[in-house]
Each structure stands twice: as structure tokens, then as C-alpha cells.
Amino acid sequence: MGPAISIEQLTFSYSGKESPALKNVQAEVTDRSFVCALGHGGAGKSSLCYALNGLIPRFFRGTYQGRVVLKGKEAAQQTVARLSKEVGLILQDFEAQLFSTNVELELTFGPENHGLSRPEIERRLTHYLNVIGLEAFRHRQPATLSGGQKQRLAIGSVLTMEPDILVMDEVTTDLDPRGAEEVLALAQALRQTGRTLLMVVPEPEMALEADQVWLMREGEIVAQGPPLDILTDLKRLKSCGIKPPSFLELFQALNWPGQPLTVEQALALIRDHRLDLQESTPSSLSMAQIQENSPPILQAEAVTFHYPQIQEKALQGIDLTIREGEFVALLGQNGSGKTTLAKHFNGLLKPGTGRLLVQGKPTSAYSHQALAQKVGYVFQNPDHQIFARTVEEEVGFGLKVLGRDTTTIKKRVTEVLEVVGLEGSEKRLPFTLTKGERQRVAVASVLAAQPQVIILDEPTTGLDYEHQVSIMNLLKDLNQKGHTILIITHSMWVATEYARRTVLMKDGTIILDGPTRRVFAQETKLAQAALSPPPLVRLSNALGLEALTLDQMVAELSSIIPQRNQENKKI
Amino acid sequence: MNIFLYLDHNTPLHRLDPRTKLVSALILFGCCLCFNHPLFLAVISLGVSGLAFWSGSLSNFWRLRFILLLLFLFSLLLWPFFVQGKTFWWAWGPFSVSRESFLYGLAMGLRLTTFVAIGLVFLSTTRNEEMTNGLIQMGIPYPVAFALSTALRLVPTFVGAGATIIQAQVSRGLDLESGNIFKRLGKFIPQAVPLFIYAIHQTNTLAMALESRGFDPGARRTFYYEPAMKKKDWLVLGSFAVLFCGLIYLRLGMALGVVFPGRL
Numbered sequence: 001m002g003p004a005i006s007i008e009q010l011t012f013s014y015s016g017k018e019s020p021a022l023k024n025v026q027a028e029v030t031d032r033s034f035v036c037a038l039g040h041g042g043a044g045k046s047s048l049c050y051a052l053n054g055l056i057p058r059f060f061r062g063t064y065q066g067r068v069v070l071k072g073k074e075a076a077q078q079t080v081a082r083l084s085k086e087v088g089l090i091l092q093d094f095e096a097q098l099f100s101t102n103v104e105l106e107l108t109f110g111p112e113n114h115g116l117s118r119p120e121i122e123r124r125l126t127h128y129l130n131v132i133g134l135e136a137f138r139h140r141q142p143a144t145l146s147g148g149q150k151q152r153l154a155i156g157s158v159l160t161m162e163p164d165i166l167v168m169d170e171v172t173t174d175l176d177p178r179g180a181e182e183v184l185a186l187a188q189a190l191r192q193t194g195r196t197l198l199m200v201v202p203e204p205e206m207a208l209e210a211d212q213v214w215l216m217r218e219g220e221i222v223a224q225g226p227p228l229d230i231l232t233d234l235k236r237l238k239s240c241g242i243k244p245p246s247f248l249e250l251f252q253a254l255n256w257p258g259q260p261l262t263v264e265q266a267l268a269l270i271r272d273h274r275l276d277l278q279e280s281t282p283s284s285l286s287m288a289q290i291q292e293n294s295p296p297i298l299q300a301e302a303v304t305f306h307y308p309q310i311q312e313k314a315l316q317g318i319d320l321t322i323r324e325g326e327f328v329a330l331l332g333q334n335g336s337g338k339t340t341l342a343k344h345f346n347g348l349l350k351p352g353t354g355r356l357l358v359q360g361k362p363t364s365a366y367s368h369q370a371l372a373q374k375v376g377y378v379f380q381n382p383d384h385q386i387f388a389r390t391v392e393e394e395v396g397f398g399l400k401v402l403g404r405d406t407t408t409i410k411k412r413v414t415e416v417l418e419v420v421g422l423e424g425s426e427k428r429l430p431f432t433l434t435k436g437e438r439q440r441v442a443v444a445s446v447l448a449a450q451p452q453v454i455i456l457d458e459p460t461t462g463l464d465y466e467h468q469v470s471i472m473n474l475l476k477d478l479n480q481k482g483h484t485i486l487i488i489t490h491s492m493w494v495a496t497e498y499a500r501r502t503v504l505m506k507d508g509t510i511i512l513d514g515p516t517r518r519v520f521a522q523e524t525k526l527a528q529a530a531l532s533p534p535p536l537v538r539l540s541n542a543l544g545l546e547a548l549t550l551d552q553m554v555a556e557l558s559s560i561i562p563q564r565n566q567e568n569k570k571i
Numbered sequence: 572m573n574i575f576l577y578l579d580h581n582t583p584l585h586r587l588d589p590r591t592k593l594v595s596a597l598i599l600f601g602c603c604l605c606f607n608h609p610l611f612l613a614v615i616s617l618g619v620s621g622l623a624f625w626s627g628s629l630s631n632f633w634r635l636r637f638i639l640l641l642l643f644l645f646s647l648l649l650w651p652f653f654v655q656g657k658t659f660w661w662a663w664g665p666f667s668v669s670r671e672s673f674l675y676g677l678a679m680g681l682r683l684t685t686f687v688a689i690g691l692v693f694l695s696t697t698r699n700e701e702m703t704n705g706l707i708q709m710g711i712p713y714p715v716a717f718a719l720s721t722a723l724r725l726v727p728t729f730v731g732a733g734a735t736i737i738q739a740q741v742s743r744g745l746d747l748e749s750g751n752i753f754k755r756l757g758k759f760i761p762q763a764v765p766l767f768i769y770a771i772h773q774t775n776t777l778a779m780a781l782e783s784r785g786f787d788p789g790a791r792r793t794f795y796y797e798p799a800m801k802k803k804d805w806l807v808l809g810s811f812a813v814l815f816c817g818l819i820y821l822r823l824g825m826a827l828g829v830v831f832p833g834r835l
Binding site for chain 1: 728780786
């Protein structure tokens, strides 16, 4: 069998950009194989996907050198529409990909474009509705589906064109954990049907099942090979801005033998090598981390809320007290009420019944402006608020509407830009910054009003690992300076690594609330909300350890078994 | 929140061919233009309300009740000042209201709301795609029809994004509730710019998704929902045509239903 895709010395620069998005890319994908691509933001992963279905160079103009050959046909010589019979591309942003008024029509759009007969369209429709598991939703509007269902529909809408090659660009990134699981399961199932599959994935753990892993950095494929070869080179992974697999990092740090990639493998290795660890359930986990003494700053008392035209209450009697100086993570699936609750704290929503207090005063007693100075709210997408011509103007906007004088504004802007690590960027155009930088501008613009509490909705979504770490470290700093931080997140490792307290929501109620370590020890409760601890914490739970982070685990393990550690070092 | 007007019921109106519904709606528009006496228009309004009830689209009327009421009141209150009648009721300087002008205002209010109501019944019973297909069958080129339906489809998306943007700016202290008109215009920029950028981004992604799914405006394509004119469609169209001719005869032949003879 010949290769399904062969990329030969592909170099591409978007018109108007100086540095190429893809540099001398040379790669081959065997027919019916599964390839995962990893890389930092801006590494050229999406550009590579676009080059495979002809969007580059047909839709995105620029300088194109080299060749992409798909099943013997040269991609650049075909129209995108023609290529859609061979290659199906699914994008990260599932909202913008769906445009029909019901599921059925979404799925038939491709076959209609290919001019297929009605019976054939009908056959494909029935078949692929079954494959994506949306039979029951055939007549539903795509807008009313959950995130995971929407992305499955987007995949289905490409499948009905029956392409041999499927290219998926970060299809799980915008989804909550349950949605991501659904989509990954679908991708697995598709692999069994003999399709060639290329997936851009955000985390190395998702690439374990692949035949080949491509590692990308600054437009180049710096390494390609079987997952074990690529994923075990931690140094190279880090240099590409990728979060290394936790267990490899742990075992390397402890100098233990073996290269486990999953919890099961790690536990088996620990057992095999009799690393003298008793497997047990965590018992006396510390409670000391919660701040019982400081005064409450945000209080919800029996808060209920429901959106107009929706029967189910979005919040069903929430009682929650957040104290000054806390760092809280709010977890739960989409639709569990996290964002609804958070929007109550800065007065964007008013409780149906119950009370909401900020520093002991109901939110209704504050004006929006007064509340904005107490509780800052950073929205998920920085682009929903950026409008100004310079970073300086953007960050100073809040202060300007609050009526501060120009010297104060100027001084404060300089201060907060330094805090978020954007000093010297005052005169830059916000839209030319990277996503991570724009996120920082959004944080800075909220910080400028010096709110005591900062609420962030999904601060790490859509950022690569390096940017995630840097924004979270920024929040950690702010927390140490006395700010109360509340983050809404789907990222489990972000919660365990940074939040001291975790609140878990499900169907508009709080089902768990306590020190992060405690919450993450309760795997069954988490599973009820379709969440699971990050791999490292699962291992920690299985071994009865206290540790939540890699450093803590290394310290804890080396104190438990110093001798064993020593012996291994000698070998 | 339901962002489309289409209501997925299975009524005789839903089952009609989109072309039938489109032409019927146009004929009904025409009927509204036949008279300017409120009584005659009220009969038409009543008929349209009957259609709305029959097609189960009353929930949409309830959703848009304020807009409908506002349209009606505006016409009722403003029109009397712009037409001159004979039987004066009240006058002040250049402003006057007469019995005829009041009746005319009432008629215009009914006409405007009925216009909207006809459109609403049409949109409540016709899918976006059906409308596109209908237009294509009537000879409108596919790219034009598709652009039209996509534009309609994007409105709710942008409304949703606009709401988020307003929330984001209010969270930063933007006060939308006070200030004179010029101050308020200034506050428009922080809302408009992100929405504009969002719109560009959104349409760009949509264009990519369309091309990736084989969309080619020039190529021959098939339709999964193939509308077919049935006997009942012709029957409906025929009845409406007869009705329209009858109404025109009432107005032109018998000069009925008129407050101001020279006006529409």
C-alpha cells in the first residue's frame, strides 16, 4: 500500500507575514494509520491541517513551495470542494462549523454538494447518524446540543462525504471533559473502520494510541516516530512547549526504572520493582490549607436562578462562602451552573431567590461600576472585550469610565502591565498579540481597577502548556499579594496544581466543596460529575499519598523510600 | 434559548410547499394594501391570526408581543398627525386630529402588525433550508439564495455574541444606563469593535467549513428536502389568487373599505 498522504518539502508563508508558518515539512502517512501531531501554539499544526485539504493555498493565500500528495493527487491542484471527497477536515471551533437548522440537514449538506442522489443521501444519513450516536437528535437544532454532541455532529457532517482521510484539528480543546471523551471515543471507533486519521492533540496522553507522533516546533516537524520514542524524550517535548507525561517526569525525577505512560503502568512498575509502597486509600488528608479565619468576601445564601424559557433551574439553592485570600477552583460539566454562579458574584445576574453578598452587602445594593472595583471578571475569550488601538488604552479603559485622571491611569496601567509581564507593550496593537498575550491584556484590564476578587472563566482554554503555566503563575502571584481568586476550569491539573480549595458543581448544586486534596480523593463523587483526577493525582490516591503536584510527589516519595531511591541511583 | 423562529410542528401549513407559502405571503401582503379602513383590515388581521393559531405559531407571537404592540401603537399615535381629514376632533397650531385621520392611523397600525404577523407565520412554519430551496426552484441562483439564508442564520449567532460582549464590558465598569445620547454613542465603540472582529472571525471559519464540506457555488448539487408542488398547494394558491382579485374588486370596483380614497 502506498502512502495516503505524502508531504514533500512543504514551505508556506501566509501573505503579509514574514516568517513561514510551515518550514520544509517532510512527512508521510501510511494508508489506514493513525497519526497524532503535537506542538506549541503557533507551531504550524493548523496550517498543516489546512494544507492537507487544500485550504492552503486555495483559501489562505501566500507563498507555497513543495508538494502535498493525497492518494496520488496533488492537493494544490485541486479545489477544496473537489478534495472534500478525499479529505475531511474538522476544526476546533464547532460552533462556527455548524450552520443548518437541524441535525439531518447538517449531515446532508456535504452529500448534497457532491450531487448525490436522494436514496444515497438517505443511506449515508442513517448510517452516520448511527456512527456518531445522534439518531435520537435527528430533528433537533444543532444549537440545542451539548458541546460534545455538536463536535460529533461536525465530525459526522464530514463523514457523510465518506472521505478516506480524516484530519481533526484540536477537536477536543473547546469541550468539557465529558465532551472530549465522547469525541475521542468516536475517533477511536473511526480508526477501526480503516480510515487514515490525523489528529492534532493538545496533550501527549491523547497520542498514546497513535501509530506515529509528529512533534512540531516553529513550523517544522522536529521529530516523528512511534509514541514511545517521541513521548519519552522529555527535554524535546518541553522544548516544543508540551506538558510532558506526568509519570515519565515523576519516574525520571526519582530515578526509577521504566517509562510508564498510564496510571496502570505506573502502578504495575511500582509493584514489580517492589518499590516498598503500600497501596491504600488516602486517610488523614490535611485540612489546614483552608482559610477559616479571614473574613468572608463572597457569600451565596440559598441562591436559586433560572433562565427565561428554560424550565430547569440553573442554580438550585447554592450556599457558598469564599473568604479573603482564597484560591478556589470551580469545577463541573458545561451546564452545571458554574458560569451562572460566577456571574452572580459580579452582579451580571441577579438571584431569583436567596441572597448574594459581596463584603457583607447584597450585590443589588452596588452599582455595576462599584462592583467592578470589588469583583473583577475575566471572560473566557479575551476577544470579547478587546477593542482599543493600543494595549495602554485597552487596559486603562475601566479606569477611564470610572472617571480617574490621566496621570493615575497612566501610572496604574504601567503597574498592571508589569504585573502581567507585558511591560513595554503599551503602544502595541492588541489584535497583533498572541492569544496568551491577549489573555494577559484582558486580565490586566480587570486588574487595573484593583478589585479584591478576580474571577476568571476558563483562563487556560485554548492556550498551549507554556502559556497556561505562565497565566496560572501570574494568578498565584496575585493570590499571594492578597487577591482572592476564583477560577472556572475544565482542566483538572490546573485545579490540582494551583487551587487550594475546590468546589464541584453538578446540575445547579454543589456536590463537593473542600480543600483540593480532599475533593480529588473522592474519585466516585468526581465520576458522578463525569470528571476524574489528573493522572498524577490518581496515582497519588492509589498510593495513599498527600501529593497533588509533581514536586510534592517527588518530595513525599523520596522521604518515604530514601534507601530505595539511593539504590536505584547506583544502578 | 431558542434562537430561531421556526417551530417544528407538523401542521398542514408546515407541510405546504415553501413556494406556496412564499407566494401566499406575498398575496396576503397585497391584500393588506387593498384597504385603508380599519374594519376591513381587521378582518384580514383576524384571518392571519387564524392562520397563526392553526399553524401553532402563537408562541412566537407571544415572544415578540412587545415589538408587535409597539409597532401598532406607533402607527396609531403618529399617523393621525400626518394626514388631514374632514371631521375635526382636535387642533393645536399646525397639529390636528380628525375622525378620518384617527381611523387611518388605526388602519395603518393594523396593516403594519399584520405585515409582521404574515412574515412571522411564514418563518414559524418554514425552515431556513426550505425557503432557500423554494427560492432556488423559483429561479433564484443558488449562491444568492444560500447567502440570504446564511445571513438569516447568522443573526442569532451575532446577537448571542453581542450579549456576551456587553457583559464583558459592563464587568469592566462600562455604564450603559446613564449619560446623554453623545455619551452613549461613545460607549458604543467598546461593544461594536469586538463584535465586528468576532463577525469577521466567525464568517471566516464558516467559509472554511463550507469549502471543506464540498460547497461549490458553481457546481450542480442535489437537495435532500426536495419540495414538490402537490394538488393542495395549487388549491391554496388558487384560493388566495381568487381572494386577492375579490378584494381588489371591492376596493376599485365598489370603492369599499376606504377612509382616504386617494391613499393606499
